[in-house]
Amino acid sequence: MSIITHRSMWIALVFALFLSACTDATQINNDSEAVTESPITSLTVYKSRSCKCCQKWVNHIEEHGFDADVSNVTLMSRIKDKYGVAPNYRSCHTALSPDGFVFEGHIPAKFIQQFLDNIPEGAVGLSVPAMPIGSPGMEVGDQFHPYLILQLNDDGSATTYAEVNTYEEQF
DSSP: OOHHHHHHHHHHHHHHHHHHHHHHHHHHHHHHHHHHOOOOEEEEEEEOTTOHHHHHHHHHHHHTTEEEEEEEOSOHHHHHHHTTOOGGGOOSOEEEOTTOOEEEESOOHHHHHHHHHSOOTTEEEEEEOSOOTTSTTOOBTTBOOOEEEEEEETTSOEEEEEEEOSGGGGO
């Protein structure tokens, strides 16, 4: 066997080992990603076409792993009536999970995911009534007003699900 042939075989062997190592490393990386990724949750969002804070909230939930199917609605009160959101728990937009849970207002994505991962017994959804300054979609400079996230219950009542006392607690 000539030196050139011997050297070519070595180069081919080293290249084959390199490709094999890269393929194995890629497979390991892909396997670990598959384990750590959480499934994307879709939400149907009903909002007014002209509401900028609603669109900012949609951007927020999408940036935090949700897939939003947005429907622009003229009479939001009809949507809220249809899904049983009492007037004192209403805000500017309403979102629904595929399982029918209601998310009313500027709820941080983190709390929606927390709710969906461990649904409280008797709960039909969450609400952030009104439009608190500093909540996702309602950012105004560095202003922030603490607010409550309410759990809406199947008997029509609401209980405190979470208190958000600082801007950072939303993320």
